[in-house]
Amino acid sequence: MMKYMGDYPSKRTRSVNELTDQIFEGALKAEPLKDEIYCQIIKQLTDNHVKYSEEKGWELLWLCTGLFPPSNVLLPHIQRFLQSKKHHPLSGDCMQRLHKALR
Numbered sequence: 298m299m300k301y302m303g304d305y306p307s308k309r310t311r312s313v314n315e316l317t318d319q320i321f322e323g324a325l326k327a328e329p330l331k332d333e334i335y336c337q338i339i340k341q342l343t344d345n346h347v348k349y350s351e352e353k354g355w356e357l358l359w360l361c362t363g364l365f366p367p368s369n370v371l372l373p374h375i376q377r378f379l380q381s382k383k384h385h386p387l388s389g390d391c392m393q394r395l396h397k398a399l400r
Contacts, residue, residue, distance in 0.1 A: 298337055302353040320357065321364055335367045339378055355387045362394035372399075 299305035301316040324330040338361060342354040367375050375395065382388045 298341060298357065301357060302341060302350045304341070304347070304350050317357075317360060321360070324365065331365050332368050332371045334361055335371060335375055339375070342378075342382075355385060355391075359387050359391050359394065362391045362398060364398070366395060366398040 298320055300307045300311070301313070301320065320334065324334045338354060338358045342351060342358065345351045345354060366372065376392070379388050379392045379395070
C-alpha cells in the first residue's frame, strides 16, 4: 500500500496493476483481511499532508469500495470517515460504490 502511494521506495518498478493485485488479492480470498485493508487505507489517509500520497490513497479507497464492503462492525466507521471527508471529490463516489457493494 505504501509503495502504491509513493510513501515507501520500491527496489524495482512495478505496474499499478501489480501493486493493486498485491494489495487486494489476499482480502478477496480471506474475509478477515477485508477490514484490515480498509483500516490500513484509512490510516494512510488520516492526516496525510503529502498531496500525491493522499490522492493515491483515495484511489485505493475508491477501488476497495467497489471490490468488497467492510464488515458490519467496521461499516459505520467507514461511512463516518467518508462523511467527514465529503469535501474530497472521491468521497461521494466511494460512498455510492460502498452502498452498491452492500447489495
